[in-house]
Amino acid sequence: MKSxxxxxxxxxxxxxxxxxxxxxxxxxxxxxxxxxxxxxxxSLEGGEGLREAIYERGWFRDLPFxxxxxxxxxxxxxxxxxxxxxxxxxxxxxxxxxxxxxxxRLPWVHWxxxxxxxxxxxxxxxxxxxxxxxxxxxxxxTPLLFDALHNRRETRFRRVTTWGEVREFFEAELSKDQSxxx
Amino acid sequence: MKSxxxxxxxxxxxxxxxxxxxxxxxxxxxxxxxxxxxxxxxSLEGGEGLREAIYERGWFRDLPFxxxxxxxxxxxxxxxxxxxxxxxxxxxxxxxxxxxxxxxRLPWVHWxxxxxxxxxxxxxxxxxxxxxxxxxxxxxxTPLLFDALHNRRETRFRRVTTWGEVREFFEAELSKDQSxxx
Numbered sequence: 001m002k003s004x005x006x007x008x009x010x011x012x013x014x015x016x017x018x019x020x021x022x023x024x025x026x027x028x029x030x031x032x033x034x035x036x037x038x039x040x041x042x043s044l045e046g047g048e049g050l051r052e053a054i055y056e057r058g059w060f061r062d063l064p065f066x067x068x069x070x071x072x073x074x075x076x077x078x079x080x081x082x083x084x085x086x087x088x089x090x091x092x093x094x095x096x097x098x099x100x101x102x103x104x105r106l107p108w109v110h111w112x113x114x115x116x117x118x119x120x121x122x123x124x125x126x127x128x129x130x131x132x133x134x135x136x137x138x139x140x141x142t143p144l145l146f147d148a149l150h151n152r153r154e155t156r157f158r159r160v161t162t163w164g165e166v167r168e169f170f171e172a173e174l175s176k177d178q179s180x181x182x
Numbered sequence: 183m184k185s186x187x188x189x190x191x192x193x194x195x196x197x198x199x200x201x202x203x204x205x206x207x208x209x210x211x212x213x214x215x216x217x218x219x220x221x222x223x224x225s226l227e228g229g230e231g232l233r234e235a236i237y238e239r240g241w242f243r244d245l246p247f248x249x250x251x252x253x254x255x256x257x258x259x260x261x262x263x264x265x266x267x268x269x270x271x272x273x274x275x276x277x278x279x280x281x282x283x284x285x286x287r288l289p290w291v292h293w294x295x296x297x298x299x300x301x302x303x304x305x306x307x308x309x310x311x312x313x314x315x316x317x318x319x320x321x322x323x324t325p326l327l328f329d330a331l332h333n334r335r336e337t338r339f340r341r342v343t344t345w346g347e348v349r350e351f352f353e354a355e356l357s358k359d360q361s362x363x364x
Contacts, residue, residue, distance in 0.1 A: 113300060
């Protein structure tokens with residue numbers, strides 16, 4: 001079985017609703033989505049300091065799935081070794097939250113499938129799905145950029161915009177692998 | 183710079199004094215070291231259940247260095263990208279302890295250099311130093327087995343018995359790399 005490193009934040013876990021709520025609570029207005037193309041919400045006017053909250057215990061504990069992630073993950077794990085690889089080490093207080101989130105929301109995840117790191121250049125899986133180009137730049141396997149407003153201007157990597165599209169991509173990969181064997 | 187994945191438990195962190203104390207407190211006798219060759223202390227008569235303690239918060243927080251580890255690490259980091267790679271994921275309550283231990287005992291460690299995982303087969307560094315053969319078996323770089331009583335019967339990997347010897351090994355590697363360049 002080939003292996004896939006799957007990022008957590010903004011790939012399987014949706015951080016945006018919580019950030020948008022915080023932005024609205026502070027500024028009294030909705031985020032202009034056009035301004036988020038190529039930017040992070042905390043780099044916008046009014047968003048300064050919003051990133052500090054993610055250093056707090058509990059912040060990562062109650063976030064929703066990105067649409068369709070759970071269904072495609074349930075399919076993927078039948079065909080690939082999947083690893084959840086999060087650059088969590090910048091956030092000491094997120095470690096237990098992320099661990100507990102994975103075990104609660106995806107009860108089939110074994111601890112062997114979890115990786116918390118800082119620099120993803122040491123990850124040696126066959127595929128990597130990530131929303132940050134800097135994680136894919138140093139990757140030696142096949143990279144997939146998971147679409148997010150902040151990475152819209154990135155053109156160097158194959159982009160996947162939904163978890164349905166991720167499933168289609170890997171269905172095609174499996175067909176290729178099987179035709180090589182046959 | 184080439185990269186090295188360095189295990190924590192029984193490679194840079196000495197677990198044995200704490201285990202021996204617990205064994206003596208329970209049985210009233212010292213561990214027969216001859217019985218530890220090829221075995222873990224919790225597989226000995228009288229040691230049953232000693233492993234359970236390592237699931238408790240705080241257990242990993244106050245452990246000493248393996249002799250000479252800190253001095254050699256300070257030298258290694260000048261010549262290699264070093265990563266601390268611990269199979270910590272079996273022990274949810276160890277995550278913060280291990281993180282805090284690294285930052286306290288090796289204040290120069292950046293969060294980018296820390297990796298907590300389950301299965302080390304996804305680690306793609308150039309070298310790996312580990313006391314467990316099962317971590318080295320699937321490694322694609324150069325493996326070094328760090329000597330421990332429990333692995334004394336293992337013969338498949340280059341064995342290093344002290345951190346002085348680790349330094350000698352990498353001094354020789356650096357000379358080889360430089361002669362290739364020259």
